[in-house]
Amino acid sequence: MSKIWKVAVIGAAGRMGSEAVAAVNQADDMELVAALGNGDSLELLVEYSAEVMIDLTVPAVTEQNVRFAVEHDIHAVVGTTGWDQERLSNLETLLKEHPSVGVLIAPNFAIGSILATEFAAKAARFFESVEVIEMHHPNKVDAPSGTAVHTAQKIAESRAVAGVGPSPDATETDPDGSRGAVVDGVNVHAVRLRGLTAHQEILLGDAGQQLVIRHDSFDRTSFMPGVLLGVRQVAENPGLSVGLDRYLNLD
Amino acid sequence: MSKIWKVAVIGAAGRMGSEAVAAVNQADDMELVAALGNGDSLELLVEYSAEVMIDLTVPAVTEQNVRFAVEHDIHAVVGTTGWDQERLSNLETLLKEHPSVGVLIAPNFAIGSILATEFAAKAARFFESVEVIEMHHPNKVDAPSGTAVHTAQKIAESRAVAGVGPSPDATETDPDGSRGAVVDGVNVHAVRLRGLTAHQEILLGDAGQQLVIRHDSFDRTSFMPGVLLGVRQVAENPGLSVGLDRYLNLD
Amino acid sequence: MSKIWKVAVIGAAGRMGSEAVAAVNQADDMELVAALGNGDSLELLVEYSAEVMIDLTVPAVTEQNVRFAVEHDIHAVVGTTGWDQERLSNLETLLKEHPSVGVLIAPNFAIGSILATEFAAKAARFFESVEVIEMHHPNKVDAPSGTAVHTAQKIAESRAVAGVGPSPDATETDPDGSRGAVVDGVNVHAVRLRGLTAHQEILLGDAGQQLVIRHDSFDRTSFMPGVLLGVRQVAENPGLSVGLDRYLNLD
Amino acid sequence: MSKIWKVAVIGAAGRMGSEAVAAVNQADDMELVAALGNGDSLELLVEYSAEVMIDLTVPAVTEQNVRFAVEHDIHAVVGTTGWDQERLSNLETLLKEHPSVGVLIAPNFAIGSILATEFAAKAARFFESVEVIEMHHPNKVDAPSGTAVHTAQKIAESRAVAGVGPSPDATETDPDGSRGAVVDGVNVHAVRLRGLTAHQEILLGDAGQQLVIRHDSFDRTSFMPGVLLGVRQVAENPGLSVGLDRYLNLD
Known part of the structure; x- marks a missing residue:
């Protein structure tokens, strides 16, 4: 028993x-x-x-x-x-x-969210480019989310250990800041949208391919x-x- | 014949x-x-x-x-x-x-891209929230893309005509600019990722629902x-x- | 007033x-x-x-x-x-x-869902290929959803009027039926996943491009x-x- | 040196x-x-x-x-x-x-694809539900893809080791087979769309959350x-x- x-x-x-x-x-x-x-x-x-x-x-x-x-x-x-x-x-x-x-x-008990961060960090050393998009309900007062910052930090650590350089970016003009925040060298974008709860998407890109890891928290x-x-x-x-x-x- | x-x-x-x-x-x-x-x-x-x-x-x-x-x-x-x-x-x-x-x-012959902008503008008056994410290869020198700016403008026009107010946003602290650019009142985010060509995603949100319109241009x-x-x-x-x-x- | x-x-x-x-x-x-x-x-x-x-x-x-x-x-x-x-x-x-x-x-009051079907039908005559994926909670007893069937029918009508032929498909072997249901000539796939409520994604493809229209119903x-x-x-x-x-x- | x-x-x-x-x-x-x-x-x-x-x-x-x-x-x-x-x-x-x-x-040298399969298998024991969607160009003659079958098998192994039962599914009527193929107990869906190359998406669901792992191969x-x-x-x-x-x- x-x-x-x-x-x-x-x-x-x-x-x-x-x-x-x-x-x-x-x-x-x-x-x-x-x-x-x-x-x-x-x-x-x-x-x-x-x-x-x-x-x-x-x-x-x-x-x-x-x-x-x-x-x-x-x-x-x-x-x-x-x-x-x-x-x-x-x-x-x-x-x-x-x-x-x-x-x-534990600051976060959503298993899928923890896995998303973990997988993103593991994958980040194999891809030239990586960026993070977090999406939340519009009543949230801070941006980016703590989870997205944590993910960016783990990605940065993983790339540093593997000796991977920064994601390539030829941007010369971006007058209004569309490229988002840069957290430990990783671009982080925050979307606020009625109807959403708490979501995170990590995009990893290399020649001819993309890996996307996304987590959706729909409710408590x-x-x-x-x-x-x-x-x-x-x-x-x-x-x-x-x-x-x-x-x-x-x- | x-x-x-x-x-x-x-x-x-x-x-x-x-x-x-x-x-x-x-x-x-x-x-x-x-x-x-x-x-x-x-x-x-x-x-x-x-x-x-x-x-x-x-x-x-x-x-x-x-x-x-x-x-x-x-x-x-x-x-x-x-x-x-x-x-x-x-x-x-x-x-x-x-x-x-x-x-x-025509500045843009990708039919899907034109449809995406058109549909987004039509839908925008029915949703409390709308944001635009564009994603391109990392050799692009300007951000956001002309297509994303055009989409934001058409969305803004459509909402103005229908008397829809700005998307709700309670953000108080965003020290690094993760909320992106604001084009005619619409938040626009630009991602640069190796492997991508030209992509655009419009997110529309309302109580309990989301409409996403996405276009991918993979090549010429x-x-x-x-x-x-x-x-x-x-x-x-x-x-x-x-x-x-x-x-x-x-x- | x-x-x-x-x-x-x-x-x-x-x-x-x-x-x-x-x-x-x-x-x-x-x-x-x-x-x-x-x-x-x-x-x-x-x-x-x-x-x-x-x-x-x-x-x-x-x-x-x-x-x-x-x-x-x-x-x-x-x-x-x-x-x-x-x-x-x-x-x-x-x-x-x-x-x-x-x-x-009205059988469906979710405005985003109605727009998704409408836009998909309008776009369908411009694309060689179109398929529908619906995703619901695993307690749903019928598949595919009524909404997906309705969407496929509207797509089929639109393509018939425009004289667009069937989506190309070279499949010769598919022993277990992975290509899904065919509703009025449109392939429809049904996903059942704990955590989801009611979601629909229409994929439209042509040479070098894709248009995706997705609706998410998170709750009543x-x-x-x-x-x-x-x-x-x-x-x-x-x-x-x-x-x-x-x-x-x-x- | x-x-x-x-x-x-x-x-x-x-x-x-x-x-x-x-x-x-x-x-x-x-x-x-x-x-x-x-x-x-x-x-x-x-x-x-x-x-x-x-x-x-x-x-x-x-x-x-x-x-x-x-x-x-x-x-x-x-x-x-x-x-x-x-x-x-x-x-x-x-x-x-x-x-x-x-x-x-190696049958597959796309690192992102290997990672997607690996991550999906690791995550599969933590989620009640899991399904696989693969998307390819319409000239492909077999369905589902070898990669999707391999992914389903690895997922099934992982769940068997952890003692996780089958994904819940209350479907009673599905006259046209919209629920797709079942490979080692995992539902697999195959989409064929002009414009696509080789793509795979693994959806994992649990109460109130979803984890999505997606890989896109855009070219050789x-x-x-x-x-x-x-x-x-x-x-x-x-x-x-x-x-x-x-x-x-x-x-």
Whole structure:
């Protein structure tokens, strides 16, 4: 008989949290033992014997939630932002006292998005040219997206290691900036369009050929397979892991 | 029996000209009666009874070629650039003396590209958001492409007539210009990628839906169906026509 | 001051109906005067002076709803299926007694989808090759989609009128049927993929070029702009109109 | 100073061969020492001290060419088809007598195409649904393409190893076969379109997201970077390698 994980969701009333509650309830190998909202006591995690905590709360409380979990030997899968270097260092210190506990903190749980970045970086050393286009809903306040910047950085690293030069570009006149942003030497374009959610396309070109890697996030459910994968593997990965790519065993 | 057009190609040794010679030779309803290069006498058009002249030369000689054709009651299909307002006015004056002669001057003979622009402009009044992405080989010196600028202008006109406001955009921070150029209120992005030729994509978005219109020009042969269509219809369109869209009867 | 339409939604508790209620509430030029569900009396339409009725009910009751509206000089915008030829004929007879009343019955209110089909049909006579790919969620029980069949039929009609022959195809061996369905001479491919909703892509090819027209329906909200456009124009279109394309003035 | 490879091209007058001659001539780290056509003696390879032979000939002569190279301690990069299991076995036997010689036989030298297949196989275990669409020029006689079949097989293997079940599909009625071919449980669709060359798109879908991996081969030059990469690495890979993916170090 396969393992049934006892899972608690913290921040269960939020938009992501309520999706996580639904996803855990639908997973055959998980049992939802607690769904905590604002003001609920963390002691309930212990009372209901949670093995893994999913934290989808807010920056102000995520650190104390995760520290509570680690101190009670509960693994944690964390999608909340706000983990700066100091918080991460403190957490690692605490984890040394609980060497069997695993914590996964991931800024992005959409597996397809992580794969797109990973594949683009791997392919980038074989192509003369590479550019990134990200497309989002028009209510987004920053451009380009953090994901696109991250992808451009990974591409740049991969090309630097392989000794590949910059993408060729003979542009002499571009009065209005149509060539977009240049992030670590990679041109990045941001589209804002009603109807879209979060999309990224990486174009790689060489003589006579093109490779296109595209990821579409249509809604929040796109994060749930990644969250569940985190729950299933966090116990086998003691210590701190930042980024879901560590769990995907792509190499 | 259907009509067989007697066609002459001027500039026959050039890159576009040689494609036109091949295209005319392959067309069942055309006979190539002359293929003139640099230094050949225009009198050969008369000698060989050409009915339609295809001019694919250079700005320095195209005007005298076309005027010769009109004066000898030969229709002309012209893909050469360099026709400013003065040249066009002079040609119209000449055409009045030869009311049965047709001249088509077109900056772009790729039918698909013309359709893409036309469809985008028609659709633009029904969508909250619209942006343009053009993609070309990295040896291109200007950005964005003339075709993309033309498309943005036609989109802007269509939206102005319909009273549609600007595309929504909440962007507050974009330090490196990832949002691209703004042409007549329409965001235009230019990609340069080895392996590509000339491509354009128009994205139209509204609540819950997206319409994408994309054109790919893979090589120079893409212009030939438009040139042949011009040959077949120029006699029925006496006077001066600028732009192949006039012949496509899209309305 | 611009006109404020008094609108009633019938079938207001259903999935489409509740979206329509929300859309009417958000429209500046409309006032929701009634939202009727199962069992509510149609007399409320009269009591609250509805000018336009939106019917999003079920085949069993849509006919009596629309007839009630026409008899009380209320215009109707109808998204319910089940209108066979007999029902349509009876409705037209009734409409002759109420010559100022307009009824719009549309199988598809996604404006982008209607435009995609329309543009594909217009372009199809200029390209040697054309194929259709539709993509839907994997719970769909029929393939290909009705929209794709409709698109293929319109393409075939357009090519027949223009005297364009079949798309070239040298396939000799295709043991497993990878070339898809052939609908009125047009190859149609159906993809089923978790995460997708309703998408259609028309590929048109000629020497050296490709034109791609793609529509994505991400969710039910994609139908609302079409429903509101129907409300705004139904009074100006007395009699029966089948299909929203009649209102788009594309020519 | 970096190594300059002395390279000979066999089949130099053919379509692929002439591209290879041009590519070697343009490579800074290669010197073309011989370009052999039909009837030229293989002894010229020895006379001009070739270190690597590129064989782009025909099935009837490729085996004797490669055996000659191995016997004279010349590495070989082979793009010719016709290498059945017996030929490969015999070659491996011969290579044991020349343990420092490397031979690379690859059915596909388009690096982007190999990457697309590789990435699709890696991603396939994370997604509920996966389908393959290949698009080619309409003169192709077989469907689906060998590359698409290969991709489907690699995807199927990857999913089998990970214990992933078949893609969900509720289709009940599909009278004309729009769902395409099923290759090892993966639906494969073949499009034939004038203007296209060789293209492949792999669609992977899960709740709320899609990953698309697409490769476009626009012309024969797309194979040359892969051929040159083979030349540069064949000496470091003694023995027989089948498939360029072995050289890409993707893991």
